[in-house]
Amino acid sequence: MPKNESVTEATDDFSLSRVPDKARTPMWKVLMVQIGGFVCLSQFMLGAALGYGMSFRNAVLSTVLGSVILQFIAFGLGLAGQREGLPTSLLSKWSGFGTLGSAIVGATFGISLIGWFGIQNSAFAQGIITLLGGHLNFGLVATITGLLVTFAVLFGFKGLSWTTNISVPAFLIVIAIATYNMLKGHTLTALITMAAPGTGMTLSAAITMVTGNFIVGAIIMPDITRFTKHPWDVFWVSVIGTLVGELGVNVLGILMSHAVGSSAIMPIIYKLTGGFGILLVVFSSVKINDLNLYSASLDFVNFFKQVFHVNFKRSTVTIVAGCLGTFLSVIGVIDHFSGFLTVLGVVFPPVASIMFVNYWILKRHRKVLDASRAEGKLPEKAETFPIVTIVTWVIGALVGEFVTWGIQSINVLIVSAVVYWVGMKLFDNSDEKERTATMITAASQEPDAMSKKEQN
Template sequence: MTQHAPKSDDFSLVRVPAHARLPMWEVLLVRIGALTCISQFMLGAALGYGMTFWQAFWATMFGSIILQVVSVLLGIAGAREGLSTSMLARWAGFGKYGSGLIGAIFAISLAGWFGIQNSVFAQGVDQALGGKLGFPLSAALTGLFVTIIVIFGFKWLSWTAKIAVPGFLLVMAYGIYKVLENHSLSSLISSPAPGPALSISAATTIVAGGFIVGCVITPDISRYCRSSKDVFGMTVIGIFLGELGVNMIAVLMAHAIKSNDIMTIVLQLTGLFGAVLVTFATIKINDINLYSSSLGFTNAIHTLFKVKTNRAIVTLVVGIFGTALSIMGILDQFIGFLILLGICVPPIPGIIIVDYYILKRSRKILDESRRLGTLPSESENFHPIMLVAWGIGILAGYYIDAGIPSVNAILATGLSYYIGMKLLQSFNQSKVKVEEVV
């Protein structure tokens, strides 16, 4: 029998059924919305301030390709099973309690970033209105506005993207038009970096690390895709239009203005209206933060306490709490803690990809339950090898200086998990043979 979920719950603990899947372009808009925002523009401006145009281009390409491979693999698994990242992990290496731990990490870190991004959004709104509302009231209004959007689930995320993404892209197009009024494109492309030099390796690390969390939670979005082909299109177009497109526009603007200050660049090129639209586009990254946080909390509560909570109620509680913290300014004290949690995220794909695509330990029960429109009735509770591999990945990402930390974490985790599981399998087979002889 097919599992059902309340409409507001947005299939948080069950598979997204075929009738609820969406056209690729609707999912794509949500994906692009996660990249067409102030934080991505800040990243591009930082590259442009410390690099030439072509140096920034190749750094973005290298970082984007890395994200692309991981996103596609995770995204296809999410679409095939119709499951969010934390739910997929339950049958892809992490087990019941491991997936709950992932859910908790996602939930806490993304809820924290929701509050911080809300502060940025509120400050922009307050400045645009000449300080008439004041920061506390602005933060309360912006936080509750985003919370209401997320309560209604993925459909409303899609509708918000249809407004915010075109608005952001129009501002970028107008900004480039203003740049090219006074500068030739060839001169900007050939101009030296206006600020202190930034190396290719450092820049590639920034690009890959800047969206690694968004990359890991790809299944939260791709579970609404209708096919693997849609997932591939969504991730390729999303990353290269969002990541490469926004970065290169920001690079040209930084070269023209000779600054990496985002609001200075936007105000000089597009005026107050453009600054308001760019600030408004923050909604798109922040509603995804809150949405994935609500999915993580729902899974963690269900796993740890065996209680099924409605995702909409969880969203309301988390949204109000995050908004209150942003109003009080407490979140500024937690940035270090959130960054520490972020170190735990890059290794996660290593285990999921190896277990789902190579070891395929749960593929048979997933395939059988998918045909019935349900979930497997059981899963392993926890696997110590997963925990050891996860720890190795965290250490590799943190301590290995060569290469890109997030990639080091993924590779070290995946390799150690594969070797560990194979050694365990060989040990168990040897043990069975000895027992048979005896």
């Protein structure tokens, strides 16, 4: 392979094509990236919030229920990504959304992920300033941290592996120190049996928090599982990642919240580990931010391809997206972006349901995907933006916004799945079109067959 082609693959990361077999990686590398997405400050914050408002039993129960529900979706989409070798935004093109729909999905996710990149970068920079005495300029520090993360993401999945191999051990060191100090002052039995130290939280609200925290991660699962070699790899990445990451970190966050009597994560970490722990946690936030930027770059590459028919390199899009997220964090506009991100959060669950039902239950495009996969290519044609998908997406978003009974995120997933399945059963004529095309092709071949028979 020529040197320039190798460099292009390293930075473009097959953003507009299938991941070939030669580029697939061992399961443990993908697993480390997945664990890195869970073993982070935001996951620890979720555990502390649950522990502050619930008993240990109910907090763990809500974590398990929320995790099982979303892991079912995450595994299904992740397995589709492994099977097809495609990232989420491109997979959605043949999983219910069509050309224009997949572009909108990509843009929606890309915008939200750049927003989260800016938020995480602001926290990263502020943490460094605090540790160094508060005398540094925020804009300068935020610019440096944002550009450093952007540089790491330029190397695609390999860049994620590098930062994960550094940040995950650092975070685990903090957790180990905090756990040791926590158990020095409290017995495990006392922490498990004690009442919630804060205002009570219902099981429904807690499950909604758990599912809301991971819904984006579940949908973008194909972004990393497309690099796995075998379907079983996806299973282990999903199961082990959840047990070690989500469940493990949540349980520790719950216990520490009980021990300290607070839901504010930084005071908890400082009380149990001191300034050293704060330092490691701050630097471990780099890992979740490179995941944000990596998936955002894949989403925007697909958007420009589908809408403007322009093949931007993923590395170029990464630089622009990273600079934009960095700029927003520097000027403080990102502080007002959280409300918009909350609104975007309403529209994500229907995407998961539509893709899952389309790919695994209705299997509307599996024939063309199977045929093109055998050749290592993408299907030549796709729908534009099916009306059933549009209606389902809108109804699901409205349910998430206005229906407050039960578990909101689960309501959206179930309603979206049912509406999409029923809508496609009633109004989808793709099978009829395929049969018609087959009949026309066969009819056009009959005269030739007859003439050959006459000649014989």
